[in-house]
Amino acid sequence: MPLYIGLMSGTSLDGIDAALVEMDDTSESGRPRLLASHAEPMPAALRDSLWALCHTERPSFAELAAAEDLFCRLQADAVAALLEVSGTPRETVEAIASHGQTIEHAPLGHAGGPAYTLQLDNPSLLAELTGLCVVADFRRRDLAAGGQAAPLAPAFHQALFRAEGEWQLVLNLGGFANLTLLPPCEDPRPPLGFDSGPANALLDAWHSRHRGGHFDVDGAWAASGRVDEALLGRLLTEPFFHLPPPRSTGRELFHLEWLEKRLSGRERPEDVQATLAELTAASVALAVEMARERLQAPEPARLIPCGGGAHNRDLLARLARRLPTTTLVSSADSGWPADWLEAGAFAWLAWRRLRGLPGNLPSVTGAAGPRVLGGIYAP
Numbered sequence: 399m400p401l402y403i404g405l406m407s408g409t410s411l412d413g414i415d416a417a418l419v420e421m422d423d424t425s426e427s428g429r430p431r432l433l434a435s436h437a438e439p440m441p442a443a444l445r446d447s448l449w450a451l452c453h454t455e456r457p458s459f460a461e462l463a464a465a466e467d468l469f470c471r472l473q474a475d476a477v478a479a480l481l482e483v484s485g486t487p488r489e490t491v492e493a494i495a496s497h498g499q500t501i502e503h504a505p506l507g508h509a510g511g512p513a514y515t516l517q518l519d520n521p522s523l524l525a526e527l528t529g530l531c532v533v534a535d536f537r538r539r540d541l542a543a544g545g546q547a548a549p550l551a552p553a554f555h556q557a558l559f560r561a562e563g564e565w566q567l568v569l570n571l572g573g574f575a576n577l578t579l580l581p582p583c584e585d586p587r588p589p590l591g592f593d594s595g596p597a598n599a600l601l602d603a604w605h606s607r608h609r610g611g612h613f614d615v616d617g618a619w620a621a622s623g624r625v626d627e628a629l630l631g632r633l634l635t636e637p638f639f640h641l642p643p644p645r646s647t648g649r650e651l652f653h654l655e656w657l658e659k660r661l662s663g664r665e666r667p668e669d670v671q672a673t674l675a676e677l678t679a680a681s682v683a684l685a686v687e688m689a690r691e692r693l694q695a696p697e698p699a700r701l702i703p704c705g706g707g708a709h710n711r712d713l714l715a716r717l718a719r720r721l722p723t724t725t726l727v728s729s730a731d732s733g734w735p736a737d738w739l740e741a742g743a744f745a746w747l748a749w750r751r752l753r754g755l756p757g758n759l760p761s762v763t764g765a766a767g768p769r770v771l772g773g774i775y776a777p
């Protein structure tokens with residue numbers, strides 16, 4: 399059965415996730431199976447330059463090229479390490495899926511300009527460095543067809559988790575959160591999915607400003623604070639949280655300055671952290687309500703959290719309080735530990751690209767129709 403490698407570097411800029419995935423050509427869903435995984439940490443210098451690129455209005459082409467080159471070489475290292483840890487001969491891999499690093503996402507355009515989504519990537523160089531076929535540029539075809547280009551994972555969630563007789567929610571808690579509401583198998587309707595808002599991006603930024611380090615381990619600092627209801631109310635007035643789907647977001651909207659503008663200046667830092675964690679849970683709950691209303695769905699039986707936020711006990715407790723009738727279930731029970739779903743999703747999308755199958759769900763992105771996503775860079 400063909401093997402694919404999915405490479406994903408998300409908005410948290412913590413490193414490159416590499417997943418080795420086996421696909422089953424005899425099944426329509428491809429029955430993706432995770433065989434091995436590897437996390438290649440992001441060197442601080444590269445993280446700093448990517449961070450700067452995400453927040454600079456006018457980066458130079460030389461800066462862009464330098465970051466892209468380092469990023470691409472790190473991806474090649476991730477592939478080499480994954481092949482080594484899994485004992486996989488290179489020639490057995492049919493293709494690498496390269497998501498690239500999102501630098502800016504403006505699906506509605508900016509200041510009246512055209513819609514765009516920019517992933518820093520160099521699939522040509524990756525094909526040279528690895529000697530393997532690379533599939534890349536997954537988002538822009540959906541955008542060209544009038545879609546949001548994100549989230550793309552809901553189609554993969556459908557392939558993995560759709561179940562008999564049960565409505566389910568899949569919730570990716572990365573820098574940003576996207577949810578998928580999955581009807582049961584016997585319901586012919588497609589899933590609904592969209593970004594609910596920030597998941598960890600603001601939590602990480604606030605924690606790093608006040609306590610240093612990359613993130614609030616287990617949400618312990620957030621758990622030590624008290625939710626400031628007045629602040630939470632102000633944060634929730636952000637129009638994005640109330641937009642009907644399709645919708646997607648990123649750092650362009652939710653950043654520290656966005657938060658600072660809404661602070662009174664008298665809050666204790668730990669209370670702000672608790673409030674940000676509650677904002678993630680509250681905006682997810684709002685999005686779930688919106689999705690259920692759209693699909694006329696009952697309360698989902700199960701919530702499958704994934705992404706790094708699935709390790710945050712404080713955040714999960716807040717979600718459980720906001721969705722009391724829904725049972726939290728680990729994605730690992732289906733053979734997919736929380737950290738590998740996104741890389742797996744792109745491996746699956748590359749398989750679909752090479753089989754000429756569409757990868758997007760118009761019900762999710764709002765595109766004019768199903769589209770085959772990505773470009774192929776031969777080995």
Ligand SMILES: Nc1ncnc2c1ncn2[C@@H]1O[C@H](COP(=O)(O)OP(=O)(O)OP(=O)(O)O)[C@@H](O)[C@H]1O
Pocket residue numbers: 407408409410411412570571572573574575598601602612613614615616617704705706707709710711740
């Ligand atoms: N043990 C933990 N406790 C609390 N938070 C954690 C823990 N482990 C990971 N995280 C959070 O998960 C984040 C990384 O998640 P992930 O790798 O899914 O994000 P990403 O893929 O970069 O983002 P996106 O899905 O938005 O592209 C970290 O920045 C941190 O906030």
Ligand SMILES: CC(=O)N[C@H]1[C@@H]2OC[C@@H](O2)[C@@H](O)[C@@H]1O[C@H](C)C(=O)O
Pocket residue numbers: 408409500503515547548549550551552570572573574575576593646647648740
């Ligand atoms: C433009 C972009 O990179 N968006 C990411 C980001 O991270 C989470 C959320 O925002 C989601 O919309 C998307 O990633 C996942 C993999 C997706 O497309 O499903």
